[in-house]
Amino acid sequence: MLHKFTNKQVANILREISACYEAKEENPFKIRAYNNAADAIEKIDSDIGDLWAENRLEDVPGVGESLREHLNELFRTGKVKHFEETKKNLPQGMFELLKISGIGAKTAFKLSSFFHLDNKDTAAAQLKKLAEKGKIKGLPGFGEESEHKILQNIEKLTHNETRFPLHTAKEISSKVLAFLKESPYVFRANYLGSLRRESAMVGDIDIAVATENSKEVINHFAQYPKIIKIISKGNIKASAVITGGFQVDIMTQNPASYGSLLQHFTGSKLHNIHLRKLALDKGLSLSEYGIKKGSQTLKFSSEEDFYHFLDMQYIPPELREDLGEIELAVKNKLPKLIELSNIKGDLQTHTTMSDGENSFAEMVSKAKELKYEYFGITDHQWSTATHTTEVINRLIKARRLEIEQYNSSHTIPRVLFGIEINVSADNRVVYSDNLLRKFDYVIGAIHSSFGQTKEQITKRLLTLIENPLIKIIAHPTGRLLLEREGYEADWDIIFQACKKHNKVLEINGQPSRLDLPDSFVREAVKSGVLLSTNTDAHSINDLGFMPNAVSVARRGWCGKEDVINALSLGKMLKFLGR
Ligand SMILES: [Zn+2]
Numbered sequence: 012m013l014h015k016f017t018n019k020q021v022a023n024i025l026r027e028i029s030a031c032y033e034a035k036e037e038n039p040f041k042i043r044a045y046n047n048a049a050d051a052i053e054k055i056d057s058d059i060g061d062l063w064a065e066n067r068l069e070d071v072p073g074v075g076e077s078l079r080e081h082l083n084e085l086f087r088t089g090k091v092k093h094f095e096e097t098k099k100n101l102p103q104g105m106f107e108l109l110k111i112s113g114i115g116a117k118t119a120f121k122l123s124s125f126f127h128l129d130n131k132d133t134a135a136a137q138l139k140k141l142a143e144k145g146k147i148k149g150l151p152g153f154g155e156e157s158e159h160k161i162l163q164n165i166e167k168l169t170h171n172e173t174r175f176p177l178h179t180a181k182e183i184s185s186k187v188l189a190f191l192k193e194s195p196y197v198f199r200a201n202y203l204g205s206l207r208r209e210s211a212m213v214g215d216i217d218i219a220v221a222t223e224n225s226k227e228v229i230n231h232f233a234q235y236p237k238i239i240k241i242i243s244k245g246n247i248k249a250s251a252v253i254t255g256g257f258q259v260d261i262m263t264q265n266p267a268s269y270g271s272l273l274q275h276f277t278g279s280k281l282h283n284i285h286l287r288k289l290a291l292d293k294g295l296s297l298s299e300y301g302i303k304k305g306s307q308t309l310k311f312s313s314e315e316d317f318y319h320f321l322d323m324q325y326i327p328p329e330l331r332e333d334l335g336e337i338e339l340a341v342k343n344k345l346p347k348l349i350e351l352s353n354i355k356g357d358l359q360t361h362t363t364m365s366d367g368e369n370s371f372a373e374m375v376s377k378a379k380e381l382k383y384e385y386f387g388i389t390d391h392q393w394s395t396a397t398h399t400t401e402v403i404n405r406l407i408k409a410r411r412l413e414i415e416q417y418n419s420s421h422t423i424p425r426v427l428f429g430i431e432i433n434v435s436a437d438n439r440v441v442y443s444d445n446l447l448r449k450f451d452y453v454i455g456a457i458h459s460s461f462g463q464t465k466e467q468i469t470k471r472l473l474t475l476i477e478n479p480l481i482k483i484i485a486h487p488t489g490r491l492l493l494e495r496e497g498y499e500a501d502w503d504i505i506f507q508a509c510k511k512h513n514k515v516l517e518i519n520g521q522p523s524r525l526d527l528p529d530s531f532v533r534e535a536v537k538s539g540v541l542l543s544t545n546t547d548a549h550s551i552n553d554l555g556f557m558p559n560a561v562s563v564a565r566r567g568w569c570g571k572e573d574v575i576n577a578l579s580l581g582k583m584l585k586f587l588g589r
Contacts (some may be wrong), residue, residue, distance in 0.1 A: 014089040015239055017256045018052050018059045021082070024094065025049040027106050031097045033116035034105070047073040058237065058254045060086060104128025107135050112164045112494065125150060139165045175257075176492050178522030178559055180206050180213035183257055187235060188218060191261070194231040196224040198266050203276040208328045209562040211492065211525045216259045219276060221269035228263050235259075268301055270311035274318075275299035281333035282326075289337065290321060329565040334533070346570050349544075351561045353571040355579060356385035356424060357554065359431065359454060359485055359517065359545035364410060365390035368550040371413055377551040378424045384580040388414075389429035389454050395441050407449050425580055427451040427587070431485060434471045436460035440478060447480040452587045454517070456485035457498070465499040472500055476508045482587065483543055484509070486519040486526040494523065502531065506538040515541045515575055518567075520560030521553070532567020542567075543575045 016024075029045035032038070051073045052059050062068055063086045068079045081091045098106075101120065105128070108119035126141060128134040139162065141147055148158040184202060191200045201207060203217035222228045229249045233241060242250040242258070250260045264272040275283065276299065287297050296303040301310045302320060311317040315325045323340040327348055330336040339345045361367035362374050369377075371388065378386035388410075393403050414426045431454045432442055440447075440455070447453050455475035457468070475481050487505070488497030509516060516535055519526045524547070527535065535542060544560035546553055564574060571577040575586060 014086055015060060016085065017239065017254055018055065019256045021059050021085070022049040022053040024085070024091075025052070025078075026109065028094055028097055030105065030109055030116035030119065031101055034101060034120035044073070044075070044078075048075075048078055102127065102129050103131045104134030104137070107131045108138060111135065111138075111161065112167065113160055114164070121150070121152070122147070135165055174212040174214055176522050177206075177209060177211055177213055177525070177562065178556070180216060180257075183253070183255060184216045184218065184259070186237075187216065187253070187259055190235050191218065191220060191228070191232060194228055196222050196227040196231070198222055199269060201273055203262075203273070204278055207277045208279065208331055209566060211528065211563070216257055217276060218259065218261045219269070219273050220261060220263045221266040222263050223265060225263040229261070232261050267312050268310045270313040270315070270317045271297075271301045272299050274311075274314045277314075277328050277331065279332050282331040282337070285333045285337050286321070289341075293321070295321075327565065329562065330568070332566075346568055348565045349561060349569045349571045349574050349577060351558055353574070353577040354383075354544060354557060354561065356383045356387065356576050356583065357381075357546050357548065357557065358387040358427075358429065358452075358483065358543050358576055359389050359519070360387065360548040360554070361390050361431075362388055364406070365393075366549060371410075371417075373551055374548070374554070375417060375424070375426055377554050379421070381554065381557075383424040385427055385583055386424035387427040387429045387452065389431045392430060392432045392442060400446075403446065407446075411449070425584075427589075429454060431456060432481070433458045434474050436463070438467075438471050438474050440474065440481075444480055451589055452482045453478075453480050454483045454485045455481040456487075457489055461489050461495065461498050463498070465501060468498045469501045469504060472505050473508055476505070476512055476514045479512075481514070483515045483517055483545075485517045485545070485547070486521075486524050487516050488526050488528065488531065490524065490526050490528065492523045492525065497526065497528070502534065506535055506540050509535070509540040510538055513541075515543045518542050518544045518560045518563050520544060520546045520556035520558070520563075522556065522559060525559060525563050527563070527567070529563050529566035532563060532569060536568055536573050541575050542569060542573055545576070 025045045026049045029042050029049070032042045032045065051071050055071060062070060063082060068074055068082060081093060084091045102123035105119040105123035108114050108123055109116065122128065122138060123134060126137065128137055142158050142162040142165070145158065147153050147161060148155050184206060188200055191197050197220050199221040201219050203219050204214060206213045206216060220228050225247045229244060229246070232249050233244060235253065237254040238251045239254060240252045242252065248260070248262045250258065252258050290297050290302065301308045309320070311320065318325045318340065323337070324343055324345050326336050326340050326345065329348070336345065357378065360374055362369065362371045367374070367390070374388065375386060393406060411428060414428050417426050428451045430450045432440060434440055434455060434457060436459055455478065457471055472484065472487070475484055489495070490497030516527055518532060532542060542564060544557065544564050546556040546560065548554045548556065575583070578586060
């Protein structure tokens with residue numbers, strides 16, 4: 012009998028074993044092999060259990076022969092003898108501590124041994140108490156600061172448990188949505204909640220379906236091939252766990268009342284509370300079934316009709332956070348948000364000339380498929396420690412020639428020659444102005460020493476903004492979702508400086524970045540700062556990250572006039588001074 016494990020579960024098992032090896036100071040190659048295999052299993056699109064059943068574990072990079080045998084045992088028997096033995100003499104609490112960001116195998120081992128954290132279920136809570144009482148800072152190798160960090164990260168652990176990045180949520184939910192739409196009984200299907208509002212971090216995957224035959228739709232959903240476990244299955248609702256450990260909830264509604272359901276469960280909570288108050292003043296009460304007027308409940312098939320009935324404009328889901336959108340909708344003054352179709356080009360991309368996976372030709376040909384009017388290639392600066400100026404000049408010349416050849420024989424996209432340069436920890440731009448002038452435009456970013464003080468980070472950002480040759484500041488806060496908070500900077504000063512020097516802040520569409528974050532975008536827009544939605548693509552697939560960046564722009568109340576890459580080619584060239 013096959014034992015079911017999600018890819019994430021298998022990856023976690025391997026990471027635990029790798030942590031055991033690390034705690035026991037075993038061969039580093041062994042440690043890395045387990046970690047690499049865990050990463051690979053988490054990333055692959057196929058279900059690891061399916062691959063095993065089809066005898067295709069060899070297809071997973073990094074899974075060698077001995078690991079295949081272990082996985083074979085895992086799927087057959089539900090456990091692996093060798094793994095159990097490896098974990099045996101270690102404090103079991105260390106495996107829970109590993110989930111806390113910033114705590115690696117050695118630290119987890121040290122803490123759980125010293126404090127005898129032997130219970131996996133309580134280890135994190137116990138450690139939290141110890142940190143609160145100040146018992147960690149006294150241990151060798153720890154201090155006030157590390158104790159504080161541990162406490163912060165434990166709190167984040169409980170907070171992030173059921174939340175995951177938008178891009179991941181969409182990859183998974185779009186397949187469920189497509190599957191649902193295969194049923195002839197599904198009239199409409201939409202995401203709900205934070206997923207529909209395009210929040211950077213999403214909770215569960217909730218989907219609404221408009222249908223006249225709920226039972227058929229629920230039965231169809233239950234047939235979704237990636238379901239691991241059905242949690243509940245009723246007449247109008249169902250809930251299931253799918254591959255990867257994600258929970259999907261669907262609810263159905265008659266098409267005549269679908270708009271009310273969609274509106275109600277899209278939220279946000281605060282938006283709906285405000286809306287209910289406003290309705291109450293008109294003697295109306297709102298619910299997922301419709302709008303109650305006296306003893307009569309009015310039905311709404313569309314959200315547009317629902318909002319219009321309340322004498323206001325339709326409010327796009329991305330704005331429904333009670334941040335002033337209701338007041339403006341009542342006055343008919345909502346901004347017209349930017350749309351993906353407004354985007355005319357991508358201004359941050361990388362090729363094999365630096366750390367990209369695809370060549371110039373491959374990247375440009377993909378950009379052509381996307382029908383971009385222009386396409387900026389911005390490989391990272393070459394290190395001056397390993398490249399002489401002569402070599403750098405030669406590389407620039409070669410790339411310039413490549414671009415000129417392309418541009419002279421193609422109408423779209425017009426390829427622009429950019430570069431992404433660093434500001435060093437000691438606040439310097441290493442490339443000379445003469446060198447920077449060889450590019451069509453320059454992007455500047457912080458790529459190191461993220462732990463500096465607010466003052467130092469602000470100074471470094473200002474160095475980039477005030478440099479007349481730099482146009483765009485990339486991934487301005489440096490955050491990595493679930494991994495690293497953005498660094499602190501004096502954002503008021505940064506926004507003012509950008510406005511004064513006509514500099515652009517990037518909205519980076521990499522799934523783990525989404526940087527600037529939406530709340531910062533909103534402030535930037537209010538300050539009159541221009542933005543640029545870029546993919547920061549390091550492969551042709553990454554060029555598909557543009558919708559992520561546009562989502563953030565919309566949540567930040569951007570119109571197309573706020574985003575430079577909504578400019579036509581002619582205006583863009585003018586903007587760049589070309
Ligand atoms: Zn970068």
